[in-house]
Amino acid sequence: MKMRIRHAMFAAAGIGALALALPVMGQDSPESLLPPGFGDPAPAPTPGPTPPPAAAPAPTRVPTPAPGPVPAAPPISDSPTTSVPADGTDLVPNIALRAPIDLGNLDDETGLSALDDALQPQYYLPASARRSMAQIGVLTLESGGLGEDAFGAEGGQYLTNLIRNLDGTIVSRWASILLRRTLLSKVNSPDNIAPADWVAERAWRLLLIGEADAARSLTLKVDGGNYTPRLYEVLMQAHLATGDPAGVCPFVYGGLRANPAPTWTMFRPICASLSGEQSLATALLRDARRKKVATGIDYLLAEKTIGAGFDGRRAVTIKWDEVEYFNNWRYGLGIATGVEPPDSLYRKAGRHVQAWRARAPMLSLESRMKAADIAAALGVLSNKAMVDLYSVAYDDIDVGPSRKSQASALRKAYVGSTAGERIGAMRSLWNRSEGPLTSYSAKILTARAAAKIPASEDNLDSSDELIGSMLTAGLDRSAIRWSETVPIGSLGWGLLAVAAPSDMANITVEDLDDFNSEDYSANQLKSKFLLAALAGLGRVDGSATAEFSDDLDIDLSRTSKWTKAIQSAAQRGQKGTVALLTAIGMQGQNWQAMSPLHLFHITRALKQVGLEAEARMIAAEALTRA
Numbered sequence: 360m361k362m363r364i365r366h367a368m369f370a371a372a373g374i375g376a377l378a379l380a381l382p383v384m385g386q387d388s389p390e391s392l393l394p395p396g397f398g399d400p401a402p403a404p405t406p407g408p409t410p411p412p413a414a415a416p417a418p419t420r421v422p423t424p425a426p427g428p429v430p431a432a433p434p435i436s437d438s439p440t441t442s443v444p445a446d447g448t449d450l451v452p453n454i455a456l457r458a459p460i461d462l463g464n465l466d467d468e469t470g471l472s473a474l475d476d477a478l479q480p481q482y483y484l485p486a487s488a489r490r491s492m493a494q495i496g497v498l499t500l501e502s503g504g505l506g507e508d509a510f511g512a513e514g515g516q517y518l519t520n521l522i523r524n525l526d527g528t529i530v531s532r533w534a535s536i537l538l539r540r541t542l543l544s545k546v547n548s549p550d551n552i553a554p555a556d557w558v559a560e561r562a563w564r565l566l567l568i569g570e571a572d573a574a575r576s577l578t579l580k581v582d583g584g585n586y587t588p589r590l591y592e593v594l595m596q597a598h599l600a601t602g603d604p605a606g607v608c609p610f611v612y613g614g615l616r617a618n619p620a621p622t623w624t625m626f627r628p629i630c631a632s633l634s635g636e637q638s639l640a641t642a643l644l645r646d647a648r649r650k651k652v653a654t655g656i657d658y659l660l661a662e663k664t665i666g667a668g669f670d671g672r673r674a675v676t677i678k679w680d681e682v683e684y685f686n687n688w689r690y691g692l693g694i695a696t697g698v699e700p701p702d703s704l705y706r707k708a709g710r711h712v713q714a715w716r717a718r719a720p721m722l723s724l725e726s727r728m729k730a731a732d733i734a735a736a737l738g739v740l741s742n743k744a745m746v747d748l749y750s751v752a753y754d755d756i757d758v759g760p761s762r763k764s765q766a767s768a769l770r771k772a773y774v775g776s777t778a779g780e781r782i783g784a785m786r787s788l789w790n791r792s793e794g795p796l797t798s799y800s801a802k803i804l805t806a807r808a809a810a811k812i813p814a815s816e817d818n819l820d821s822s823d824e825l826i827g828s829m830l831t832a833g834l835d836r837s838a839i840r841w842s843e844t845v846p847i848g849s850l851g852w853g854l855l856a857v858a859a860p861s862d863m864a865n866i867t868v869e870d871l872d873d874f875n876s877e878d879y880s881a882n883q884l885k886s887k888f889l890l891a892a893l894a895g896l897g898r899v900d901g902s903a904t905a906e907f908s909d910d911l912d913i914d915l916s917r918t919s920k921w922t923k924a925i926q927s928a929a930q931r932g933q934k935g936t937v938a939l940l941t942a943i944g945m946q947g948q949n950w951q952a953m954s955p956l957h958l959f960h961i962t963r964a965l966k967q968v969g970l971e972a973e974a975r976m977i978a979a980e981a982l983t984r985a
């Protein structure tokens with residue numbers, strides 16, 4: 360009777376809508392993010408003997424079904440089939456359970472594994488319902504993607520190596536935004552790599568630039584039957600990064616067979632609890648505790664998540680005081696169960712985790728605002744998203760006085776009665792911190808407020824900051840209104856020279872000298888960036904470039920392996936490859952580490968492949984942040 364009830368429940372819930380197949384080929388899974396206390400991987404459970412299958416009623420019409428993906432659960436011989444219409448439109452799962460087994464002792468390891476395996480559904484997905492592996496992605500050309508041929512005929516190993524070379528911080532917000540679009544684009548799957556592994560590499564990099572939601576969306580574009588060990592692991596990490604442990608549950612058994620890591624083992628009782636099977640969850644958790652699959656805070660977080668399931672009835676207290684390490688498990692289960700890690704642990708994590716935090720809807724507004732500045736500077740939060748966040752804070756009674764004051768200043772920046780009042784409010788936000796990320800994010804926050812300020816002599820003293828603020832959100836057409844007002848050689852003039860939608864008046868070496876005379880950046884970096892960007896965009900003639908290069912003692916004709924690679928990709932018209940090489944060329948701890956030579960080749964290559972708007976915004980950002 361219990362088996363029939365369980366069978367009906369699984370069928371009603373539609374569990375088994377994804378096929379979790381053992382892959383034929385794949386790569387090593389991502390590096391472990393778990394601390395030493397999580398223990399060694401437990402051995403995969405050994406299934407019990409396979410009883411004969413239950414007899415199935417003969418259907419009235421049984422054409423030969425289309426071959427489906429390999430099921431994740433143990434194979435069942437002579438499994439019953441269902442009638443499939445000739446047009447292949449039947450999407451109903453074909454669920455088959457083993458013959459009843461003894462449920463008497465759930466503590467018995469063999470019996471527990473047999474029970475677990477027996478309850479896994481089988482199904483066949485008609486060919487018409489399967490998604491193609493030839494092209495995988497979220498963004499089409501119409502929705503902002505780069506197009507299916509963005510990588511041309513480049514091989515999968517080469518592209519994968521490029522993505523793996525993105526092992527540092529990308530200093531440019533606009534380069535990071537372009538990288539996100541590139542990795543999410545629906546593109547042709549390259550040769551020399553399994554398509555699922557190609558998706559996994561893209562999703563893993565999205566996670567490491569703070570784009571957790573994007574990474575999760577990308578992993579779910581692959582049918583479960585086509586998963587590889589690499590993609591299973593990245594999918595789990597993406598769901599943890601978004602605080603969504605329940606989203607892992609359809610993939611647990613396939614993940615265990617692909618890689619019996621401690622995390623997959625601990626997800627078994629969690630998912631049993633979330634599906635309402637508390638007895639099974641308790642038995643699985645007890646078994647994991649006996650084998651020391653997880654210990655300390657990691658075990659307690661799993662137990663607390665189990666208590667969040669239907670009729671969980673578990674009260675677990677989480678104390679972070681003695682926790683020294685940060686990992687995705689602790690972050691994901693912590694925010695999912697309302698026990699967020701403290702700021703001391705966040706400080707031990709990378710910047711990308713702050714971006715995850717800023718977009719996590721289950722966290723408090725105060726917590727999200729702490730992370731918002733970093734997320735905006737990294738390109739994860741837009742101007743609109745930042746304004747929405749501060750607008751909510753303005754009316755939230757639980758937000759602290761400092762945040763209230765900033766929200767009030769932002770409101771005044773947008774709706775102040777005079778231009779002077781609005782500029783004063785913006786300036787209070789710009790100057791609230793000397794930290795480079797916070798300072799730049801404040802300009803993102805005020806971008807549309809800056810666009811409302813009239814371009815006049817009365818506001819000329821603030822023109823540099825106003826133009827820079829507008830360009831953080833790509834408001835180039837609003838910024839160009841200042842072209843007749845700002846003096847030649849000013850920072851505002853330099854920003855418009857590189858960011859204007861069309862070329863400005865002929866730029867001479869005298870104009871560049873005027874800019875250089877007002878350049879107080881370290882090592883004249885703004886002047887070098889200006890020359891590199893103008894030369895890359897083709898907005899200054901060769902003689903002026905040569906003369907000003909001599910004055911600044913830079914050589915834009917030097918070559919390297921990277922410059923040859925990006926030039927070659929641009930000549931072949933490969934937008935995606937150029938975008939990857941752009942991100943590689945803009946890695947570093949800060950803008951002082953950025954090379955003018957790299958900026959020159961980046962702007963030139965992006966323009967050559969039709970991404971001039973992105974090139975202009977990267978150039979403007981370089982001048983603003985140098």
